[in-house]
Amino acid sequence: ASRWYEQIQKHKVTVWYTAPTAIRMLMKAGEEVPARFDLSTLRYMCSVGEPLNPEAVVWGNDVFGMPFHDNWWQTETGAIMCANYPSMEVRPGSMGKPIPGVHIAIVDEDFNEVPDGEDGNLVVKPGWPSMFHGYWNNSEMYNSRFRKGWYITGDTARKDSDGYFWFVGRADDVINTAGHLVGPFEVESALIEHPAVAEAGVIGKPDEIAMEIVKAFVSLKDGYEESTKLRNEIMRFAREKLSTAVAPREIDFIPSLPKTRSGKIMRRLLKARELGLPEGDTSTLEDD
Structure with a gap:
């Protein structure tokens, strides 16, 4: 962690653009590490790669005096489509609002826009300047991504009454447990709020009764050791943060x-x- 802060101090970095995994690693190292460095040149911090957990945004405020700004885009979009602008209030866990000229909506399976607060499919109106024009040697797949005047992102999300968008998960990652549709990101974010948890990954595990149950894989912070007691404590913590239906049944x-x-x-x-x-x-797996 020290090397990150050394580089910011040495090069007088003003805008820091990093990934959630790196932020969680820095959180794991503790607040006393950045306190040893002069980071006063920083004026803006951004996150990219995957959704940023709310607690990382709060941590940024506490440690650096400013939040990490999350955003949303895909390789196919070619550029950021939705963001927490420097000028707007950052809501921890939100991917922000569409950039000017980009029309994003949350729709159901029939491509009708759903009410604010409801989960649905995240779609974008085609025609933005950086829009992709094909998949290599796969025109059929490309054409399947466009229906009824929308580009289908494959992500699920919701929009609140103030126009902020909130990522739920990849459509093929969403867990169906006893009739409840659960986005892994929601569960992972709750788990990471536990003081012992450094990182969490959540999947749906087949179950004869519930169709799927929520199972979590947890990496602990330094100073904590795995035990049945800690596992039960984390599961209880998750139930209090979420609900019995949504919280992990296995860790x-x-x-x-x-x-x-x-x-x-x-x-x-x-x-x-x-x-x-x-x-x-x-092939894209990071080296151990």
Whole structure:
């Protein structure tokens, strides 16, 4: 962690653009580490790669006197589509509002916009300047991403009454447990609020009764050791933060979570290993 702060101090960094995984690593190292450095040149901090947990935004405020600004975009969009602008209030956990000229909506399976506060499919009106124009040698896949005048992102999200968008999860990551649709990010964010938890990854595990149950994989902070007592404490903490239906039914402790080299948690790999399935393409997996 010290090397990060050394570079900011040495080069008088003003805008810091980093990934949630790196932020969680710095959080794990503690607040006393950045206190040893002159970070006064910093004026703006951003996060990229995957959704940023709310507690990381709060931590940024506490330690640096400013929040990390999250945003949303995809390789296919070519540029940021939704962001917490420097001039607007940052709501921890939100990916912000669409940038000028970009029209984003939350729709149901029939492409009708859903009421504020309801989860749905995140779609974008085509025509923005950096829009992609194809997948290499796969025009069928490209065409399938556009329906009824919308680009289908494959993400699920919700919009609040003030126009802020909130990421729920990838559509194929959403867990169906006893009729409840659960986004992994919501559960992971709650787990990371526990003082012992450094990182968490959540999957849906097949279940004969509930269809799926929520299972979490947890990496602990330094100074904590796995135990049945700690596992039960974290599960109880999650139930209080979420609800019995949404909280994890199972927790496994692991040294670290599998991630891509850009820092995204590879939930499909967690699921494949849990169920004994083929791991598929691991070319983007970060080196151990």
